[in-house]
Amino acid sequence: MKVLVTGGAGFIGSHVVDALRANGHSVVVIDSLDPDVWHGPPSYLRGDVDYRFVDLRWWRPDSSYQDIEAVFHLAALGGVARAAREPGNLLDANVAGTARLVDAAAQWPRLRRFVLGSSFSVYGSNYQYRVPGTGRMLNAARRVEDLDRGEFEVIDPETGEAAEIVPITESAAPDPLELYGASKYMQELCLRAFPKPFTVLRFSSVYGDRLRLDDGEATIVARLAGWLRAGATPKLFEDGRQQRDWVYVGDLVEASVRILEGVAAPPVINVCSGIGTTLVDACEVLGGALSVPARYEVVGGYRTGDMRHCLGAPHHLAAVLGRNPVTFRDGAKLAFARNQ
16 A cells, blocks of 8 residues: 655654554655754654655645545644744644645545544543542633632532543534644535545644654643653652643554554544653653653643543543553653664
């Protein structure tokens, strides 16, 4: 099978390319090698892959793409901070670039499957919390007066008790809070009228080998690992007990390749572990994986707009994998020991 992988020189895309080649597929990569991220091609690029270094906004889909049988679209400018700095550039790259690719791919006669790499950021704060013992549901909003007095959980206003997060499912309505998440949802919308089978993979925060720990737009798990590796002490807001759902890149890659090869899959899949890890626990796990002291300092306070917990339901991912996703404790041993 001939597969096009956009963003195939990046962290996630390069692992997908490796897995496709290991399964005997022919691979074409489109990647802009964004100069704000890269200083030339990374060293792990392969000699048996057709790399085409071009931005999708200016890409010309010539006749060499007519025999493409599957597409994995990962190319995007990332980062909430970058979206705030460069709103026009980010929307142009992520949305207009996707629209051009979708337009072209719809015409390729041999195309059988299109997979889009999206993000949990499309959900925004549309998480639900359950009040223990009552079944009553709350939204994710937190009151400033609670935060100011150091009460960081979502609180039931009737009882004053802390509520428990409910893992978010694919049926939750997208409600992005910032421009990056909005751009990912607009990418999804570009596929609404696509005439061939497609799957949208909504990634929670992904970690693994090749994740850059020094990237200015790095996710919190990369920042924690980078600080610990450098001997710095991460400073944790609130009480450090806020939970995040991190997914190992190997699970993402395995599921993606199975879908590209034709395994039955629903149109939208959460790619997550389904297990919340607190920032305090993450520092301890990462310290062990990196063989460094597990430093951290809980500084309190809070950042306006931060969500208390993020947790996904991985049922569809587990069905594609035929097993449960890797836990962060196990995945960190595979991922960060190689980043030392």
